[in-house]
Amino acid sequence: xxxxxxxxxxxxxxxxxxxxxxxxxxxxxxxxxxxxxxxxxxxxxxxxxxxxxxxxxxxxxxxxxxxxxxxxxxxxxxxxxxxxxxxxxxxxxxxxxxxxxxxxxxxxxxxxxxxxxxxxxxxxxxxxxxxxxxxxxxxxxxxxxxxxxxxxxxxxxxxxxxxxxxxxxxxxxxxxxxxxxxxxxxxxxxxxxxxxxxxxxxxxxxxxxxxxxxxxxxxxxxxxxxxxxxxxxxxxxxxxxxxxxxxxxxxxxxxxxxxxxxxxxxxxxxxxxxxxxxxxxxxxxxxxxxxxxxxxxxxxxxxxxxxxxxxxxxxxxxxxxxxxxxxxxxxxxxxxxxxxxxxxxxxxxxxxxxxxxxxxxxxxxxxxxxxxxxxxxxxxxxxxxxxxxxxxxxxxxxxxxxxxxxxxxxxxxxxxxxx
Numbered sequence: 001x002x003x004x005x006x007x008x009x010x011x012x013x014x015x016x017x018x019x020x021x022x023x024x025x026x027x028x029x030x031x032x033x034x035x036x037x038x039x040x041x042x043x044x045x046x047x048x049x050x051x052x053x054x055x056x057x058x059x060x061x062x063x064x065x066x067x068x069x070x071x072x073x074x075x076x077x078x079x080x081x082x083x084x085x086x087x088x089x090x091x092x093x094x095x096x097x098x099x100x101x102x103x104x105x106x107x108x109x110x111x112x113x114x115x116x117x118x119x120x121x122x123x124x125x126x127x128x129x130x131x132x133x134x135x136x137x138x139x140x141x142x143x144x145x146x147x148x149x150x151x152x153x154x155x156x157x158x159x160x161x162x163x164x165x166x167x168x169x170x171x172x173x174x175x176x177x178x179x180x181x182x183x184x185x186x187x188x189x190x191x192x193x194x195x196x197x198x199x200x201x202x203x204x205x206x207x208x209x210x211x212x213x214x215x216x217x218x219x220x221x222x223x224x225x226x227x228x229x230x231x232x233x234x235x236x237x238x239x240x241x242x243x244x245x246x247x248x249x250x251x252x253x254x255x256x257x258x259x260x261x262x263x264x265x266x267x268x269x270x271x272x273x274x275x276x277x278x279x280x281x282x283x284x285x286x287x288x289x290x291x292x293x294x295x296x297x298x299x300x301x302x303x304x305x306x307x308x309x310x311x312x313x314x315x316x317x318x319x320x321x322x323x324x325x326x327x328x329x330x331x332x333x334x335x336x337x338x339x340x341x342x343x344x345x346x347x348x349x350x351x352x353x354x355x356x357x358x359x360x361x362x363x364x365x366x367x368x369x370x371x372x373x374x375x376x377x378x379x380x381x382x383x384x385x386x387x388x389x390x391x392x393x394x395x396x397x398x399x400x401x402x403x404x405x406x407x408x409x410x411x412x413x414x415x416x417x418x419x
Contacts, residue, residue, distance in 0.1 A: 004364040006050035007133075010101050011036055011084075012123055013114035014056035014065055017137065021068045022202055023061065033072045035335055036112055039356045041073060041080055042345045048360055055087040055101040057094065062086045078343035098123050107131030108367045112356070114164075117211035121146040124161070128153040133160040133363040135356065138219040139394055140387055142211065147391040148415055150384050160362045160373045165223045165382040165390075166355035170333065173224055176302070176309050180228045183304025185270050189228075189280035191221035191300035194261075194288035200252040207286070208247065208258025214240075215394050217284035218264065221300055223382065223390040225280055228302065229268065230380075233278055235389060237267040238396035239406045246287040261285035264397040276305075282393075293319065293327045392416050 013036075016022050020034035043049045056062075069082040088097040102111065110133040113123050121141045124134045128150065140163045141147045154161040167173050195217065200207055203216075226235075242259040246252070263283040270276035288297060294314040302309040314329060321327045332338075333351060340346035347353050358381065365371045377385045389409075396407035396418055408419030 004048075004361075004368050004370070006048060007360055007364050007367070008051040008105065008109040009040055009049055009053075009360075010105060010109070010111045011040060011052070011054045011114070012098050012101075012111055014054055014061060015114065016202060017114045018054070018112075019065050019069060020072065021061070021065045033069075033076075033337065035352050036114055036356065037069060037082075037084075038073055038335075038345070038347075039353050040112075041082055042077075042348070042353075043357065043360060044081065045079055045345075048357075048364065051085070052083075053085040053087065053101060053104075055098050057088075057097065058091075059086065059088040059093070059097075060091040062091075077339055077345040080345060099126060102127050102130060102132065105130065105132055108363075109133070110135065110160075110360070110363050112164075112359075113137060116206045117142055117215050118206075121150065124150055125153055128157050128159055128161065131157055131159060133359075133366070134384075135162050135164055135359040136384075137164045138223065138387075138390070139163075139211075139215045140384060140391055142215060142391075142395065142398070144388070144392045144395045144416060144418055147384070147388055151388065154373065154384050158373055160359070160366050160376065161384040162359045162362065162376070163223075163382045163384060163387045163390075164355055164359075165220070165387065166334075166352050167220050167224055168227060168380070168382050169351035169354045169358070170313065171351070172311060172313060172333075176311055177224070177228045180302055180304060180309060181232075182306070183302075183308070184306040185273055185276040186229055186233045186268060186278040186302075186304055187276075188278060188303040189225050189282075189300065191218070191225070191280075191282045192297065193217045193221055193283070194285040194297045195295060196288050196290045196292065197246065197252065197286070198290060199286045200247050200254055203286075204252070204254065208255045212259055212262060212398065213284045213286045214259075214262040214264060214282075214397055217286070217296075218262065218282045218397075219390060219394060220298070222264075222282050222393050223387060224300070225282070225302075226387070226389045226393070227380070227382075229278075230386075231271065233268040233270050233276075234411075235266050235280075235393055235409045236269050237406050237408050238393055238400055239265045240397040240400035241265075242401055243285075259401070260287040262397070262401070264393065264400075266393055291326060294329045388416050392418065 087101040
C-alpha cells in the first residue's frame with residue numbers, strides 16, 4: 001500500500017452543515033454540532049488530515065463558532081482538537097474571502113464547499129483552476145452549463161471533484177440500487193422529501209432568493225434515481241409544478257417568489273429498448289408540520305418491469321419519546337453523535353461521515369499517484385461527471401416553473417443540454 005500523505009483542507013461555509021452553528025445559536029435540527037467540521041476534526045485525529053482552515057463571509061462569527069465547537073465537540077469527545085485557521089481575519093466582512101483562503105493553499109490540497117447554492121460554481125471553479133480537489137455539496141450547480149464547465153475544469157486540471165450526495169452511501173439506498181438492476185426495464189419512480197417549516201427561519205437569508213426547495217432537497221432523490229438508472233435510461237423531458245402561500249406569509253415572510261412545495265414530473269427513455277419509457281415524480285417541501293418527529297421525511301418507490309422497491313428512510317424502527325418534546329425518530333446510520341465507551345467520537349460508520357471520508361481518500365490516493373481522478377467516474381461515486389443528469393433535471397425544473405413550459409433534455413455530442 002502506497003504511503004498516502006495528509007490532506008490539507010479548507011472548509012468553505014460556516015453554517016449548520018459545517019459547524020452546527022446558525023448565527024442564533026446551535027442548530028435546532030438533527031445536525032446540532034454539524035457534519036463537515038466534526039468529520040474533519042476526527043479525520044485529523046486519525047492522521048488523514050493535515051492543516052484545517054475555515055472560511056465564511058463574516059469574520060465576526062468565529063468567536064461564537066469556536067466556543068460552540070469547543071463546548072460541543074472538543075469537550076464532548078476525547079482527544080478532539082477543534083482548532084482551525086479562519087478567513088476573513090479580524091472580524092472583517094468579505095463575500096470573496098474564499099479567494100484569499102484558496103490562494104494560501106497548494107495544488108493537491110482540498111476544499112469542501114457548503115455554501116448557498118448560487119455560490120457553489122464560482123468557489124469550485126476558483127479552487128479547480130488552482131489544482132485543488134473539490135467536494136461540493138448538492139446541488140453541484142444551479143445551471144447545467146456551469147456543471148458542464150466544472151466537468152471540463154476537473155479533467156483539464158486533473159483533480160478529484162465529488163458532489164456530496166451522501167445518500168449514495170446509505171446502505172439501504174445502495175442495496176436498493178443493486179437490487180433494482182434485476183427488475184428489468186424502468187417504469188415508475190416516486191420520491192417525497194420534506195423538512196419542517198422551521199427550516200424557513202434557518203434558510204431565510206437565501207430561501208426563494210438564491211435557490212429553491214427542489215434544488216436543496218429533491219437533489220437527493222433525483223441523484224439516487226439517476227444513479228439507479230445509469231446505463232439503463234435517460235431523462236428526456238421535465239414539467240414542474242409548485243405550491244405557494246405558506247413561506248411568504250406570517251411568520252416566515254420569505255420573498256414573494258418562494259415556493260413551498262415543488263414537484264417535477266420527468267419522462268425517461270430506456271437506452272436499450274425504444275418501447276420502454278418511464279416516468280418519475282420528485283417532490284420536495286420545506287413547509288411540513290413542525291412536530292412530526294422527523295427532521296427529514298424521506299421515502300421513495302421504484303417500479304420496474306419485474307418488481308418494485310419501497311423505501312422509508314424517515315422511520316427506521318428506532319424512536320424515542322420524551323415528556324417535553326414528544327416522539328422523535330432517530331437516524332444514527334447518518335451521523336452517530338453518541339461517543340464510544342472510551343469517550344471518543346464513534347460515528348465513522350455513518351454515511352454522512354463516509355461520504356466525506358471517501359472524498360478525502362480519493363484525493364489522497366490521487367495525490368500519491370495510486371489512482372487517476374478519472375478512475376472514480378467508473379466506480380459509482382458521485383463525481384462531477386457522474387452527477388450531470390441530476391443538475392440537468394433540477395435546472396430544467398426551474399426553467400419549467402419560471403417559463404411555464406415543458407423543458408427537454410438531450411445529448412449534443414458528448415454534452416447534455418436543455419431545450
